[in-house]
Amino acid sequence: MDYELAIENAPESIPGGTGVLLIHPSTGETDRIDTDFLKTDTDRLLVISTRTTAREVQQKLEYYGVDEKSADILDTLSVERGYSRRSSDRVHYVSSPDDLAGIVETTREFLAENEGKRRVSLDSITEMAYYADEERALEAVEEILELLEEHDAVGLFHLSEEVHDDADVAAFKELFDGIVYLDEDGTVEAEF
Structure with a gap:
């Protein structure tokens, strides 16, 4: 199964099982690339956020017109930060960004329970990597990439x-099969 890829200077589509690495400066504006990736040619999407809360992710999706x-x-x-949490069928929580087993397991469940x-x-x-360490983060990313391949899904990793x-x-x-480079000035280049 192929997926359209709405990222400038990248291929028009990628096969299921593909992981794309988005390399960006720490001040880079990644929301546009992320949300274009999520809202194109998609039945279901999972946003794993180690940077912002679920409420902030919902605001971002709404702002960029992604079907919540x-x-x-x-x-x-x-x-971990002691914020109030409103659990729902669509919002999941793990204890902290270094709960890599929980992150991988939630990804596994999402891919197994949803079709299309x-x-x-x-x-x-x-x-x-900041909360866990580079080696553990590398292993978790590898596991998620294997799940994408197993379930014919695609992923974008910042x-x-x-x-x-x-x-x-x-x-x-x-x-990764594909790498997208975002420069400070917003220029996008890709290697696939």
């Missing part, structure tokens, strides 16, 4: 390049 009825959100911050074209956005690997050393960035890049 098709969205599940995994909030990794609210429990499914997309996953993980924003961001950088936060996962990585803030300057926060990681070159060897770690290279290790993450090796895992």
